[in-house]
Amino acid sequence: MQFNFNSTEPIYLQVARQIEDAIFTGGFHEGEQVPSTTEISREFHINPATVLKGMNLLVSQGLIEKHRGVGMFVSKGAHGQIIQARQQDFYEKYVIKVVTEAVKLDISKEELNRLIEQGYQYEGNRS
Amino acid sequence: MKGIEVKQITKRYGKKVILNGIGFELEPNKIYGLLGRNGAGKSTLLNIMTDRVSADDGEIRLDGVDIQDNDQQLGNMYLMSEVDLYPKAAKVSQIFKWTAQLYNGFDMELAMKLAQKFDLDVKAQFSKLSTGYRTIMKLIIALSVQVEFIFLDEPVLGLDANHRDLFYKELVQSYSDNPRTFVISTHLIEEVAQLIEHVLVIDQGRLIIDDETEDILKNAYMISGAEEEVDQYVDGLNVIGSDKLASLKASYVFGELDNRVIPDRVSIDKMDLQTLFINLTNGGQNNE
Numbered sequence: 001m002q003f004n005f006n007s008t009e010p011i012y013l014q015v016a017r018q019i020e021d022a023i024f025t026g027g028f029h030e031g032e033q034v035p036s037t038t039e040i041s042r043e044f045h046i047n048p049a050t051v052l053k054g055m056n057l058l059v060s061q062g063l064i065e066k067h068r069g070v071g072m073f074v075s076k077g078a079h080g081q082i083i084q085a086r087q088q089d090f091y092e093k094y095v096i097k098v099v100t101e102a103v104k105l106d107i108s109k110e111e112l113n114r115l116i117e118q119g120y121q122y123e124g125n126r127s
Numbered sequence: 128m129k130g131i132e133v134k135q136i137t138k139r140y141g142k143k144v145i146l147n148g149i150g151f152e153l154e155p156n157k158i159y160g161l162l163g164r165n166g167a168g169k170s171t172l173l174n175i176m177t178d179r180v181s182a183d184d185g186e187i188r189l190d191g192v193d194i195q196d197n198d199q200q201l202g203n204m205y206l207m208s209e210v211d212l213y214p215k216a217a218k219v220s221q222i223f224k225w226t227a228q229l230y231n232g233f234d235m236e237l238a239m240k241l242a243q244k245f246d247l248d249v250k251a252q253f254s255k256l257s258t259g260y261r262t263i264m265k266l267i268i269a270l271s272v273q274v275e276f277i278f279l280d281e282p283v284l285g286l287d288a289n290h291r292d293l294f295y296k297e298l299v300q301s302y303s304d305n306p307r308t309f310v311i312s313t314h315l316i317e318e319v320a321q322l323i324e325h326v327l328v329i330d331q332g333r334l335i336i337d338d339e340t341e342d343i344l345k346n347a348y349m350i351s352g353a354e355e356e357v358d359q360y361v362d363g364l365n366v367i368g369s370d371k372l373a374s375l376k377a378s379y380v381f382g383e384l385d386n387r388v389i390p391d392r393v394s395i396d397k398m399d400l401q402t403l404f405i406n407l408t409n410g411g412q413n414n415e
Binding site for chain 2: 011012037041042043044045046047048049
């Protein structure tokens with residue numbers, strides 16, 4: 001986990017996003033325990049109340065769940081749920097931005113399509 | 128009320144007013160940051176709050192009872208400060224024992240464990256310790272006295288980066304294991320910005336900020352871009368300072384931005400606590 005404290009995002013949201021990222025990338029698997037509030041607070045010098053706020057956000061989204069007296073665990077189906085949410089965000093978060101920037105730079109629609117095609121080739125060569 | 132009430136504290140040294148009608152409350156089990164520039168009156172305030180120095184006016188109450196000359200109330204507070212109050216020949220282990228006699232519930236096991244983690248030799252004489260290790264010993268005591276209110280005046284003075292990191296970790300651990308109130312007075316704002324839940328800022332003897340860290344940062348903005356457009360955008364907003372580089376300008380706004388239209392070439396970012404602090408306490412002067 002990594003926190004960028006100069007970021008404009010409130011710390012509790014960063015905590016939530018970092019854990020979500022770790023679930024997404026497979027750092028924390030479904031059914032596995034996530035680090036405790038104290039462990040995260042201690043490691044990154046963050047107020048425990050702030051960490052808890054971030055954790056509670058994930059609990060309310062159903063991504064992690066509390067097992068009384070034991071700790072927090074990654075919920076079943078959390079990985080799929082994150083992918084679904086991110087697919088929904090994809091258009092707004094990336095596509096719109098790319099198109100807006102392309103228009104500003106006078107890149108034509110055909111040229112943009114060609115660049116996307118090129119991007120796919122690059123990705124194909126990498127893997 | 129539960130907790131500490133600071134009521135209208137005023138302190139003068141000669142004609143100079145050090146603290147001017149300071150008032151706020153400290154709730155149980157919270158971590159506070161007490162911030163202010165050199166000479167702002169932070170140490171004086173902490174000394175008054177723990178009855179080491181008396182105020183000219185005002186009072187301090189703990190759970191509704193005046194703390195002045197009240198040993199029972201004062202036993203619930205601990206002030207760790209730069210001042211060295213220990214006899215020259217005293218060994219660290221002796222100082223631990225004396226403290227344990229003064230404060231009920233001093234956690235000797237924790238103190239010894241922390242001494243080991245920080246590599247503090249408990250058999251060494253206090254007066255022969257380096258500045259950094261004197262601070263470490265005092266920090267260990269502050270974390271080990273199990274009182275409800277702990278005041279840390281410049282807690283990391285003389286500590287290297289590794290020891291500062293270890294201290295913040297142990298502080299969080301100790302707070303999680305046994306929640307109580309900490310008030311941290313420090314110059315190193317960046318290091319504690321994520322740790323403090325509530326911020327108190329003293330400037331020129333007055334309390335100018337008393338709010339939750341998150342709420343403060345919600346309304347702290349940096350507006351940057353071409354000078355003319357920035358000036359136009361921030362007109363009427365609460366501008367607390369600005370920086371300039373050639374024709375580029377960054378204006379710092381503390382307060383809501385309302386719904387005005389953001390010009391294309393002006394960008395809006397959030398301010399961090401340190402930047403906000405600098406701009407609030409530079410005497411109204413721009414940094415240009």
